[in-house]
Amino acid sequence: xxxxxxxxxxxxxxxxxxxxxxxxxxxxxxxxxxxxxxxxxxxxxxxxxxxxxxxxxxxxxxxxxxxxxxxxxxxxxxxxxxxxxxxxxxxxxxxxxxxxxxxxxxxxxxxxxxxxxxxxxxxxxxxxxxxxxxxxxxxxxxxxxxxxxxxxxxxxxxxxxxxxxxxxxxxxxxxxxxxxxxxxxxxxxxxxxxxxxxxxxxxxxxxxxxxxxxxxxxxxxxxxxxxxxxxxxxxxxxxxxxxxxxxxxxxxxxxxxxxxxxxxxxxxxxxxxxxxxxxxxxxxxxxxxxxxxxxxxxxxxxxxxxxxxxxxxxxxxxxxxxxxxxxxxxxxxxxxxxxxxxxxxxxxxxxxxxxxxxxxxxx
Ligand SMILES: *Cc1c(COP(=O)(O)O)cnc(C)c1O
Numbered sequence: 001x002x003x004x005x006x007x008x009x010x011x012x013x014x015x016x017x018x019x020x021x022x023x024x025x026x027x028x029x030x031x032x033x034x035x036x037x038x039x040x041x042x043x044x045x046x047x048x049x050x051x052x053x054x055x056x057x058x059x060x061x062x063x064x065x066x067x068x069x070x071x072x073x074x075x076x077x078x079x080x081x082x083x084x085x086x087x088x089x090x091x092x093x094x095x096x097x098x099x100x101x102x103x104x105x106x107x108x109x110x111x112x113x114x115x116x117x118x119x120x121x122x123x124x125x126x127x128x129x130x131x132x133x134x135x136x137x138x139x140x141x142x143x144x145x146x147x148x149x150x151x152x153x154x155x156x157x158x159x160x161x162x163x164x165x166x167x168x169x170x171x172x173x174x175x176x177x178x179x180x181x182x183x184x185x186x187x188x189x190x191x192x193x194x195x196x197x198x199x200x201x202x203x204x205x206x207x208x209x210x211x212x213x214x215x216x217x218x219x220x221x222x223x224x225x226x227x228x229x230x231x232x233x234x235x236x237x238x239x240x241x242x243x244x245x246x247x248x249x250x251x252x253x254x255x256x257x258x259x260x261x262x263x264x265x266x267x268x269x270x271x272x273x274x275x276x277x278x279x280x281x282x283x284x285x286x287x288x289x290x291x292x293x294x295x296x297x298x299x300x301x302x303x304x305x306x307x308x309x310x311x312x313x314x315x316x317x318x319x320x321x322x323x324x325x326x327x328x329x330x331x332x333x334x335x336x337x338x339x340x341x342x343x344x345x346x347x348x349x350x351x352x353x354x355x356x357x358x359x360x361x362x363x
Pocket of ligand 1: 075076077079151153176196
């Protein structure tokens with residue numbers, strides 16, 4: 001066994017060790033076939049079993065209603081910044097959508113959407129450097145809007161929606177790339193959720209889109225067919241050669257999540273992990289949390305130190321102690337600990353101890 005490094009990188013992020021071990025064990029010989037999964041046809045019955053298993057596990061874990069479809073889409077999360085408007089704006093003739101702007105990815109998504117229709121930024125926290133979640137309420141959404149859009153967890157700024165807005169009859173679309181399956185969600189209340197795989201699900205470059213079936217089939221005329229949700233739905237995401245390795249890895253991550261007791265169980269662990277770090281921040285004059293306490297993320301914990309020198313020393317010494325990739329995003333500075341589902345509580349405890357020790361000796 002190699003030394004234990006805790007990887008706090010924002011993404012691609014750590015995967016559960018048992019998942020990577022299983023990949024390693026069956027990499028050269030998938031289920032006794034004598035060939036690797038990455039050499040296997042996406043149309044083979046063996047791969048069909050893999051993708052079906054992934055679907056079944058998602059449905060079971062997320063308690064997904066039958067009228068929701070699971071699509072595996074190309075291009076990672078940001079391809080859906082175009083995919084969502086291209087597929088949903090056509091739900092109403094006005095081609096209008098309402099966005100709440102809560103961070104960098106949120107801003108990129110509304111900019112991209114504005115290429116295809118009329119985008120209303122109903123609320124924003126830009127003026128406080130996205131340190132909080134501004135309210136989005138049903139009365140802010142015009143009747144002719146096709147959908148409302150939020151980013152459930154803001155990876156760079158360390159904030160999240162504790163509860164999703166009630167958008168009335170207007171479908172709610174959510175970028176959940178950095179917190180999908182980290183907490184229990186009532187899917188029946190949302191229209192669409194997408195997530196790039198590289199934070200809580202698997203490798204980079206592929207996304208999963210969970211969408212209510214009546215929202216499929218309204219793509220704007222100019223939508224590339226490989227971005228049209230109807231193409232994915234009809235072909236079970238196999239209209240062309242999909243990233244079979246990503247879907248396979250995700251299926252193993254879903255099985256791992258089930259083995260942990262499912263989403264409700266991992267949510268408890270995630271709450272405990274985040275509390276371990278926020279406790280140190282809140283009981284210290286040395287560290288300052290950057291997110292408003294009412295809107296704190298349990299996936300990305302962001303904080304600053306008194307000055308650049310102490311921040312550099314912190315990051316250097318953390319690295320020497322096998323606490324990897326803690327540098328904050330340049331928009332916020334300081335430190336960011338990304339603690340997705342795969343991060344064990346022990347990793348957060350080790351970081352908390354290191355933070356206390358560092359403040360005691362350098363503070
Ligand atoms: C990481 C992230 C993205 C970007 O994902 P890509 O797969 O690189 O496009 C988008 N949205 C959120 C919320 C993210 O955390």
